[in-house]
Amino acid sequence: MTSTTTYAPSREDFAALLDESYGENEALEGAVIKGIVVAIEKDVAVIDVGLKTEGRVALKEFQGPGREGAPKVGDEVEVYLERIENALGEAVISRDKARREESWVRLEKAFEKQEKVEGVIFNQVKGGFTVDLDGAVAFLPRSQVDIRPIRDVAPLMHVTQPFQILKMDRRRGNIVVSRRTVLEESRAEQRHEIVANLEEGQVIDGVVKNITDYGAFVDLGGIDGLLHVTDIAWRRVNHPSEVLAIGQTVKVKIIKINHETHRISLGMKQLLDDPWQGIEAKYPVNARIHGRVTNITDYGAFVELEPGIEGLIHVSEMSWTKKNVHPGKIVATSQEVDVQVLEVDPVKRRISLGLKQTLTNPWEDFAAKHPIGSEVEGEVKNKTEFGLFVGLEGDVDGMVHLSDLDWNKPGEQAIEEYKKGDIVKAKVLDVDQEKERISLGIKQLASDPFAAAPADESGPDYKKGAIVTCEVIEVKEGGIDVKIAGTDFVAFIKRAELARDRADQRPDRFAVGEKVDARITQFDRRARKVAVSIKALEVAEEKEAIAQFGSADSGAVLGDILGAALKARDSEGKKSAKKKTDEE
Structure with a gap:
């Protein structure tokens, strides 16, 4: 007979088993586990996850784009266990968090392999949009939505489409995606295929897609070519819109293809005959x-x-x-x-x-009408540091150089006598038709006093020491300006040369128009300078009188000597005048 021993667990053993069971279940918190849908109550699914109590998940967590749809009783589903038991004694579970955990694992693998992922744009936020990547929420920057900026994003919302993951940070829960990268890659593949079927010189139909200041972009069936404004027509086109319109179908010729950048240059004028052929003969x-x-x-x-x-x-x-x-x-x-x-x-x-x-060359006309040496009249248009510009007939200008303004005055001094707007007369000195220059002279209207003087300076009126009669033309503080009678010579007699005696060296004792006798002290033909002196004449006459009538030491009075000298000079002058009258 066999005996059986029955073991009755103690209170302590039961407590240990219970703690072990709770410890195992607590280890499941924060993990994705499987459960069975045991009931559907209104908008909630009751799921048995093998714990003491069931958990509840809202049916909306099973719905949405890219999701499996509402579950049925008996379906096995994966959920995320947040807590084993809440205050109501129920397990706290979530289908969204389960999907998010699954997605992160799958997305990390796709990110490592640079693979595209499917997602749905479901909301707009500051700077971009949010994308549901099957549970995981990613950020789509506005700049990464499309190749070109788009105004209306509504057609792209709530539609499953591919994205490229640009950045992932699981610790912070951040994912950044791009739709533009996917489009560019797809477009590049398409462009490569289209470009491979095109050839330079090929004539093809296209549709004007966009117009800019420098040309138009033409759609060649999936790839754009540039039709530059200079290749639209042989004639000048200021703006492409003068000839083209968006949506217009045009026939173009492929001028150049860059297979590396996929850039295509197009031309329309190349389909027409080149008008520059034989241009020299035309x-x-x-x-x-x-x-x-x-x-x-x-x-x-x-x-x-x-x-x-x-x-x-x-x-x-x-x-x-x-x-x-x-x-x-x-x-x-x-x-x-x-x-x-x-x-x-x-x-x-x-x-x-x-x-x-x-048109008629005005310089040729002027030279024909006004030969060198002829006299012209015009208005002073401008004064410069080197002369006057005078407006002449035929809308041409002539120039009077400083050196051609006056025979006796320096040019810098003579030009001050003229102002803009003055009407002046001048003589034509030269006309250079090639350089379009007319040289004029104002002083040439009068004879050159030095040219009129005897070349050997032997004339009685011009040689050094000759006595001449002068007319006072201006009285100044430092002396007087005089003009030698019978000539165009103008000289300045300084105060010290106005008289032998200092008391008489006063310019104000002379009047304009008064005639005075003086002696030429300098006649320099090269320097074009004449100098006269009243003092020199008085000193010379005094010396001559002393030599003729004796010195003051011999008892003669100086006044008597000078008086005799002057009387003798007057007598000699009267004889000379009588002789000249008799000869006439």
């Missing part, structure tokens, strides 16, 4: 042509000679007389003008035109 040098001004710049004006052919009138070739003037003040856009061909360069596709060449 527009020979010196030919005169009628054209239309199409564009005006700071350096000249462009003239259309025919569709596709333009020439440039440089600002220097626009007017004979208007210098440093903006071309817009000479011609206007759309104005019809006659021009002359100056140069043709078929290689650089340039034609140089002249406008002034079709």
Whole structure:
């Protein structure tokens, strides 16, 4: 007979078993576990997760884009166990957190492998949008939504689409994704395939997609090509919108393909005949042509000679007389003008035109009407440090150099007598048609007093020591200006040369128009200088009188001697005058 021993656990043993059971269950908190849906109560699913009590999960946690939908009784689901038991004695579980944990593991693997992930844009936040990556919430910056900025994002909301993970930080729970990267990659693949099927020189139809100041972008069926403004037509096109419109279908020629950057250059004018062929024969040098001004710049004006052919009138070739003037003040856009061909360069596709060449050259006209030596009249237009500019007939200017203003005065002094607006007469000295210069002289209207003087300086009126009669023309503080009678010589007699006696060396004792005798003390033809002195005349007469009538030591009185000398001079003058009258 076999005996059986029955073990009855004690209170302590039961407590230990209970603690062990609770310890195992506590280890499940914060983990994803499996459970069975045992009931559906309104909007809540009751799930048995193998614990003492069931847990409850809202049905909305099972719903939404990319989710499995509401569960049924008996379905096995994975949930996140937050706590084994709450105040109501129920297990606290979550389907959202379970999905989030699953997603993080899956997303980290995709991020490491640089794989795309599926997500749904479900909300807009500051600076971008939030994306549901099957439970994990990511941030989509606004700059990463599309290749180009888009105004309306509504069509992209709540739609499952691919994203690229740019950054992940599980500790902070941050994920940053990009939709733009996916589009660029897809577009690059598409562009590569399209470009591979295109060839330079190929003619293809396209649709104008966008217009800018420098050209138009044409959609060639998935890839854009640039149609530069200079390749739209042979003629000048100021803006592409003059010829093209968005949505317009155009036939273009592929000029160049860059297979590395996938850039395609297009042309429309290349489908037409080149009007520059045989241009030299069509527009020979010196030919005169009628054209239309199409564009005006700071350096000249462009003239259309025919569709596709333009020439440039440089600002220097626009007017004979208007210098440093903006071309817009000479011609206007759309104005019809006659021009002359100056140069043709078929290689650089340039034609140089002249406008002034079709007009009369005013310098040639002036030279024909006013030969050298003729007298002209004009208005002083400007005073400079080197002379006067005088406006002349034909809208040309002549220049009077400082040295040609006055025979007797320095140019710097003579120019002060003129002011802008004065009407002056001058003599034509030279006309240089090539340099467009006219030289004038004002002093040449009068004879050169030094040229009229005897070359050997032997004339009685000009040699050093000769006695001359002068007319006072101006009284100054330091002396007087006088003009030698019968000549154009002007001299200045300083105060010290006005008399032998200091008491008589006063300029104010002379009056304008008064005649005085003086002695020439200097006549320098090269320096063009004449100097006279009253004092020198008095001293010379005194010496002559003393020599003739004796000195004061011999008893003669100086006054008597001078009186005799003056009387003798007057007598000699009367005889000379009588002789001259008899000869006449």
